[in-house]
Amino acid sequence: MYNNGSELLALCNDQNMSIWEAAVLDEMEQAEAMRGQVLDRMTTALRVMIRSADDPGEAKTMGGLIGGEYRKVKAYKEKGRTLSGETANRAMMRALACSQNNAAMGRICAAPTAGSCGILPAALLTGAEELGLGEEGMLQGAFTAAAVGKIIVQNATVAGAEGGCQAECGSAAAMAAAALTEMAGGTPEQALHAAAIALKNIMGLVCDPIAGLVESPCSKRNASGVLNALSSADLALAGVESIIPFDEVVEAMYAVGLAMHPDFKETARGGIATTPTGQKLAKTIRG
Amino acid sequence: MKKVNSLFDVIGPVMIGPSSSHTAGAAKLAKIAGAFAGGEIASVEFHLHGSFRETYRGHGTDRALLAGILGLDPHDTGLRTSFDLAEEKGLKYEFIPVDLGMVHPNTVCFVLVSKGGKTADVTGSSVGGGEVVITEVNGFEVKFSGNYNTLITRHRDVEGVVAEVAAILADNGVNIATLNLSRTHKGREASMIIETDACVSEQALEQIRNLPAMLSLLNIEPVKAGDIDV
Numbered sequence: 001m002y003n004n005g006s007e008l009l010a011l012c013n014d015q016n017m018s019i020w021e022a023a024v025l026d027e028m029e030q031a032e033a034m035r036g037q038v039l040d041r042m043t044t045a046l047r048v049m050i051r052s053a054d055d056p057g058e059a060k061t062m063g064g065l066i067g068g069e070y071r072k073v074k075a076y077k078e079k080g081r082t083l084s085g086e087t088a089n090r091a092m093m094r095a096l097a098c099s100q101n102n103a104a105m106g107r108i109c110a111a112p113t114a115g116s117c118g119i120l121p122a123a124l125l126t127g128a129e130e131l132g133l134g135e136e137g138m139l140q141g142a143f144t145a146a147a148v149g150k151i152i153v154q155n156a157t158v159a160g161a162e163g164g165c166q167a168e169c170g171s172a173a174a175m176a177a178a179a180l181t182e183m184a185g186g187t188p189e190q191a192l193h194a195a196a197i198a199l200k201n202i203m204g205l206v207c208d209p210i211a212g213l214v215e216s217p218c219s220k221r222n223a224s225g226v227l228n229a230l231s232s233a234d235l236a237l238a239g240v241e242s243i244i245p246f247d248e249v250v251e252a253m254y255a256v257g258l259a260m261h262p263d264f265k266e267t268a269r270g271g272i273a274t275t276p277t278g279q280k281l282a283k284t285i286r287g
Numbered sequence: 288m289k290k291v292n293s294l295f296d297v298i299g300p301v302m303i304g305p306s307s308s309h310t311a312g313a314a315k316l317a318k319i320a321g322a323f324a325g326g327e328i329a330s331v332e333f334h335l336h337g338s339f340r341e342t343y344r345g346h347g348t349d350r351a352l353l354a355g356i357l358g359l360d361p362h363d364t365g366l367r368t369s370f371d372l373a374e375e376k377g378l379k380y381e382f383i384p385v386d387l388g389m390v391h392p393n394t395v396c397f398v399l400v401s402k403g404g405k406t407a408d409v410t411g412s413s414v415g416g417g418e419v420v421i422t423e424v425n426g427f428e429v430k431f432s433g434n435y436n437t438l439i440t441r442h443r444d445v446e447g448v449v450a451e452v453a454a455i456l457a458d459n460g461v462n463i464a465t466l467n468l469s470r471t472h473k474g475r476e477a478s479m480i481i482e483t484d485a486c487v488s489e490q491a492l493e494q495i496r497n498l499p500a501m502l503s504l505l506n507i508e509p510v511k512a513g514d515i516d517v
Contacts, residue, residue, distance in 0.1 A: 027295075031292075045299055062344070101304065104304070107364055110416070117304070213345045
């Protein structure tokens with residue numbers, strides 16, 4: 001049905017539908033499934049995502065590098081004096097919760113990966129609250145995100161081992177930005193502008209996990225990823241356009257990923273993983 | 288261009304963290320491998336290669352592998368506490384770091400012993416996004432993903448067996464997605480791996496088992512994120 005952003009836009013404009021509708025039809029065709037089955041399956045994924053953003057409490061992560069961030073941010077924002085505002089802090093708090101739940105062997109939904117699993121749930125939940133939407137609105141957003149993610153997988157990569165963190169958290173933020181834009185009533189064009197802006201914002205970001213674990217810096221990059229999605233969606237909804245079209249940004253991200261040295265692609269041989277502190281922590285964890 | 292067959296490969300899998308390849312894929316591999324024991328499992332050795340050998344503790348790969356052997360799905364919240372479950376069930380296990388040579392970095396070789404004393408060796412790799420490939424079973428080279436219902440035969444290498452099995456499946460309304468046939472020596476022992484679109488009924492399995500040339504038959508149901516309670 002569509003293999004890239006321009007085909008998706010042509011389809012949406014031709015049929016006068018949104019990206020999320022095109023995604024539902026695409027999945028029905030690919031999976032030879034009924035509409036209800038496709039909606040049910042995404043509902044399950046959405047509910048897993050929502051639950052994964054709950055307070056992880058004291059849940060201990062495998063490496064013990066992260067934990068408790070949700071409660072810290074929650075307590076901080078409830079004091080009513082923040083710099084980026086209540087909404088931004090609420091979104092970050094949720095992304096941090098997902099990351100801790102994931103690292104503590106809780107149940108999550110990869111979106112598009114486990115390492116970046118906090119960005120989309122945090123965006124959908126916080127976006128729906130700000131826009132006064134319920135589960136149906138979030139479900140539509142999840143389909144919008146899936147369509148954008150599919151295009152990135154087909155034309156580039158979402159794997160940190162192949163493209164660095166830009167491919168994981170960058171893709172997740174792009175997916176979430178498009179979802180938020182459509183949830184807010186933006187056009188398919190605006191949604192892809194939002195996705196392009198989000199992806200450009202962290203182009204080149206390396207994947208450098210301490211001790212090779214999905215904990216640090218992953219967790220905080222999920223927090224900054226959802227802010228990236230929110231701000232990119234706001235820009236697109238305000239009418240700001242990405243000068244470079246979405247498809248070209250995806251291609252550029254892939255080229256950067258391929259050119260990236262293997263030390264910066266999930267091998268824990270570069271970036272913060274090889275700082276003196278990073279190495280010390282890795283040594284302690286590995287015993 | 289890579290082809291995405293389903294949006295749920297992008298939003299998904301629903302899984303237990305922290306890593307789709309090191310946790311979800313490991314659980315799936317082990318669940319499939321466990322089926323080859325042909326009964327309740329008494330003990331298992333996990334021979335861990337490459338990245339699995341280096342990082343299996345931090346990614347919970349050990350817990351996921353054990354959970355899979357115990358029959359848990361990759362999205363089962365019991366993964367985290369599989370050590371306790373293994374103790375409860377009296378399952379003996381050992382994690383052994385090895386070098387298996389030029390294979391995928393996330394490869395594990397399972398050595399299984401059933402309570403009936405049968406042994407089985409199964410090797411497979413976790414290839415990303417929670418997807419796996421089984422590459423060797425009891426010395427036979429194989430290749431299947433566990434995404435389909437999979438039948439594995441051991442039969443005498445005589446004419447007509449493939450046709451007989453295909454006919455039974457067709458009579459039972461089951462379409463064959465892929466079929467792979469191999470043998471040790473001409474006229475001795477052969478093996479088929481048949482991936483089917485639908486699950487195969489007990490009646491059809493019994494008919495296949497009763498074929499004169501059939502030595503053994505294994506049916507492995509697909510490991511899918513199906514009924515998730517949310």
